[in-house]
Amino acid sequence: MPYALITGASGGIGYELAKLFAKDGNDLILVARNERKLEEVKQELMEAYGIDVVCLSCDLSADGACDELYEKTRALGIEVESLVNNAGYGDCAAFLDADYKKLENMVRLNVLALMRLTYLYGRDMRDRRKGRILNLASIAGFCSGPYMATYFSSKNFVLSFSDALFEELKGSGVSITVVCPGPTRTNFESAADLKSSKMFKVMKVADADSLARYAYRCMNRGKALGYYDFSNRALNFLCRIFPRSVVRRFTASVNIPRD
Numbered sequence: 414m415p416y417a418l419i420t421g422a423s424g425g426i427g428y429e430l431a432k433l434f435a436k437d438g439n440d441l442i443l444v445a446r447n448e449r450k451l452e453e454v455k456q457e458l459m460e461a462y463g464i465d466v467v468c469l470s471c472d473l474s475a476d477g478a479c480d481e482l483y484e485k486t487r488a489l490g491i492e493v494e495s496l497v498n499n500a501g502y503g504d505c506a507a508f509l510d511a512d513y514k515k516l517e518n519m520v521r522l523n524v525l526a527l528m529r530l531t532y533l534y535g536r537d538m539r540d541r542r543k544g545r546i547l548n549l550a551s552i553a554g555f556c557s558g559p560y561m562a563t564y565f566s567s568k569n570f571v572l573s574f575s576d577a578l579f580e581e582l583k584g585s586g587v588s589i590t591v592v593c594p595g596p597t598r599t600n601f602e603s604a605a606d607l608k609s610s611k612m613f614k615v616m617k618v619a620d621a622d623s624l625a626r627y628a629y630r631c632m633n634r635g636k637a638l639g640y641y642d643f644s645n646r647a648l649n650f651l652c653r654i655f656p657r658s659v660v661r662r663f664t665a666s667v668n669i670p671r672d
Contacts, residue, residue, distance in 0.1 A: 416465075418442040418486070418493045418534070420473060420526075421500030423450035426549065426594075429625030430497055431458060439495065440465040442486060446472050467491070473500055474521035479529040495545045495632070496534045498527040498571075503553075503564035505670055516563045523567035528574065535578075535587060542586030547632040548575045552595045552640075557657070559665035568593075572638075579637040588635040592628040594619060595641065 417434045421427035423445035431441055435458045443451050448470035455466040469485060471478050486493060501523040504515055531546060538544025554572035558565030575591035582589055596618045624641055631639035 415492045415494035416440045416442050416467070416486075417495035417497065418444065418530075419497040419499060420444045420530070423447045423454060426621050426625050426628070427497070427499040428454060429622045430499065430547075430629060433625060433629045434495065435462040435464050435466075438462070438464065440467075442467045442469060442491065442493070444469050444471065444473070444482065445500070446470060473526040473530075474518040479526050479533065482530070483533045492541070493534045493537065494543065495547070496530060496538075497547045497549075497632075498530060499547075499549045500526065501549065501567070503561055505561055505668060507560055508562045511563075519563055520567055523564070524570050527571060531574075531578070531589075535582075535589075538587045539582070539585050544587040545632050545635075546575075546578075546587065546589040547628060548589065548591045549628070550575065550591050550593045552593050554593055556664060558668055560668035560670065561664075565664070576637060588632070590628075590632045590636050590639065592624075592631055592639040592641065594624050594628075 417439045419427050419431050419434070419441065422431050422441075422443035427445070431443060431454060434441060441458065441464060443454060443466060445451050448468070451468040451470055455468050458464060459466050467489065469482060471482060473479060473482070502519060504511060504519060506512075508516075527548060531548070535544070535546060538546070548571050550571040551568040553561065553565040554568035554570075556565070572591055572593060575589055578589045579591075619641060627641050628639060
């Protein structure tokens with residue numbers, strides 16, 4: 414039986430995507446660290462849409478977690494037809510002043526977990542010649558990001574990785590879509606300690622539900638890349654034509670923590 418697996422599904426964009434899949438009759442595997450919130454989402458979606466929902470609570474940044482998740486779904490006889498790599502977080506601080514363990518775990522989650530889940534479930538999809546993968550990157554992937562250097566770099570990986578796989582998977586029956594939203598109203602701002610930066614003040618902020626609807630449409634249409642709105646598309650264009658030194662100074666001015 415085919416399911417959609419969504420990471421970071423307990424809130425924000427992941428939660429909104431789960432509702433969209435459920436509304437279209439998809440059974441779900443919801444993955445996040447917060448078991449209580451997952452169970453709340455499960456009950457809500459089962460009652461509203463009459464679908465099956467499996468909750469698997471785990472920390473995808475932990476060693477072996479992705480393989481354990483994959484083996485659990487295999488043991489349950491679940492075929493993952495749609496994979497949404499949404500889980501991730503950021504941190505706002507000068508690199509040498511940051512908590513290195515937090516940065517390392519960020520790379521494990523934002524990069525390595527996404528890569529591993531894409532590999533494991535993507536190979537199954539290719540064998541069945543049917544599947545969809547949606548990766549959530551960010552406009553941060555367009556350029557370097559002083560004071561959020563590791564986060565910006567991780568999203569650059571997601572963007573480049575997904576774009577490359579789109580070409581590799583042509584004709585396989587498997588589509589891969591990457592969406593690059595800007596600031597979005599979730600708990601990301603507080604989790605990344607961005608309350609004192611300018612990012613959420615000078616840039617257009619999207620709602621999680623509208624961003625999720627856009628990402629869902631892009632995935633269903635098999636698009637390679639989605640920017641969400643014109644301002645994000647324009648920002649990508651400007652990052653390409655302006656000197657890196659100019660772009661670097663701009664992102665530093667937006668990201669730098671304020672007293």
